[in-house]
Amino acid sequence: MRTAPAAPGSAAPGSAVASTALDTLTADPAKREVYRYDTYAREGLRAFAGMTALRRSHDVTFVVLKPDAVAGRRCELILRILREEGWVPAAATTVRFDPLLTRELWRYQFNAASAQRIDVVDHLLGSGPSLLVLLHDTRRPAWMPASVRLTAAKGSADPEAARHGDLRTRIGRINGLFNFVHTADDPADVIRELQLFSYRTGWDWCRDALSGTGSWDTGRPQAEDPAHALLDTVHAAIPAHDLDVTAALRRLSAGSGRWAALARAAGTPDRIGEWLAELRRGPVTDEAARWDVLTVVTQWIDCNEAGVAPILPTSSAAAWRAAAGGQPTAEQEAEPCRV
Template identity: 80%
Template sequence: MRTASATPGSAVAATALDTLTADPAKREVYRYDTYLREGLRSFAGVTGLHRSHDFTFVVLKPDAVAGRRCELILGILRDEGWLPAAATTIRFDPLLTRELWRYQFNAASEQRIDVVDHLLGSGPALLVLLRDVRRPPGMPASVRLTAAKGSADPEAARHADLRTRIGRVNGLLNFIHTADDPADVVRELQLFSYQAGWEWCREALAGDAPRAAERARSADPAHALLDVVHAAIPAHDLDVDAALGRLSRSTGVWAELARRAGTPEQIGEWLAELRRGTALPDGAGRWDVVTVTTQWIDCNEHGVAPILPTSSAAAWRADTDERLRTEQEVASCRV
């Protein structure tokens, strides 16, 4: 008679993620993740799972739209070999935000939680599927982009990081989100699919690779949506001093705060208004408040580590080398 302890806790096989992530902890945690399980089926229904190595995606967040960084970002990505293959718009809501970063949000500070929905909920984001035409053998598109992107924390920035090149402002106004590795490509496309479906990227994922790469070189589906997102979100300088000046010359609660509590040490008063549900100003004024609050908060809880930290390209290379050695040893034993 089967005991309860012998009953599997996951319908996802222990080896199902071996080629999708180099992180042993993620392989185990994701076996119990509903979105990953559904994503494996959805992605395989569109194309082979191995194609998750050829593609990744970038989300140009509302701050990238407000800061008018989208064309710059797409241009840099294209120059570096990540070509737009398909695009659509999405809107962040509190649930999508928390589920997308489910395994990192445990380390978010209360201040970040107070602010993040006002930032990401400020308008549409642009979701762009990218084909990597320069990826070296054994290096997935997502892993190469993760290595190039750099940290969300400006203090950990390197001069050549993509986020540095696109002028990231602070830990939240960093403009882009990407998948760490193929497991995250599968999981997060599934999450986006509840809003966007799969049709927007089905042809690109399932298409003939050489022809699709050639089409991606000559066409850019993302640019066709720039007018849409720009029309929804006003341009903004994302400059904290300028934002404080504009707010202080306006009227209402936020104007009073700008005049009376205009230093980082007084961020608690601003966050208290957000927690009370005080409405943000319309138009560019909303971005003035977002700029000030994101600049002054502490993003992470000190001493708290994310459940799953960002995967590294070095870990992927080491894992690949180890698997190759194991395969060679097994093959030699058969001789």
């Protein structure tokens, strides 16, 4: 029996997601097609629809304050800068990464990760809780979703690609892995990635904010917002650290055990292979040495494979501007991303 061709805008064979379902959620045609076959995007669309949250998908985004932000005690600074630039916490929870979550969250970018980065990333992201914060954008232009504005303002994870005044520069990014924050590129990623996080966090922490049954309390002091209330929890789980490679090597060399011996015998970047081989043997079980080791290896590795592009690159604000009609209007130009 022959299958009748799909009607325009309906689901195509192999996908239960309508061809137009993502049209307003990403300006990237490749992502629109790929996400029609992505189970997390499909489930996320269903979850958002069930919460009547699709209508708010342009107004909200999220930020993940990773364990390096907690160890480096950057969280309060990050939240303050975000608030100053118009992103107000609407809900917050904690989440712990594991290897599967990491690979599925970055499924379409991890193909470009170097083998060295793969050796290190689970030890970093799995070193303690991250702070997941839903943000309401109080300043977004009508043509630019909250997630796109934050992506444009955040800046590259790579310090060599830093822009003066971008968020990661203002909070003192250190290297390609100690870059402190993760955000979603566009509304399609907000939906897909919150779905991935929901397998660990559920939806209750942000349901009211997404559905509109809760109110945006934009006048609430930072000390009373839902993200600030969790800082003591994450700080108690991850000790403060200076994230300074010279100091980390000095402390390790003065200690005892396998990492101390490695710091004394192989304390230069050209010996990174020996450090990674030691990491592959198992996690850093010496709590006193953990962040010193992470500081050293994140500083010395190459993060990306030369010549390998991600399957889906970072979405650009320029694509949204083009979708809004090409050149920005005077009103659009008057609302820049200052961060």
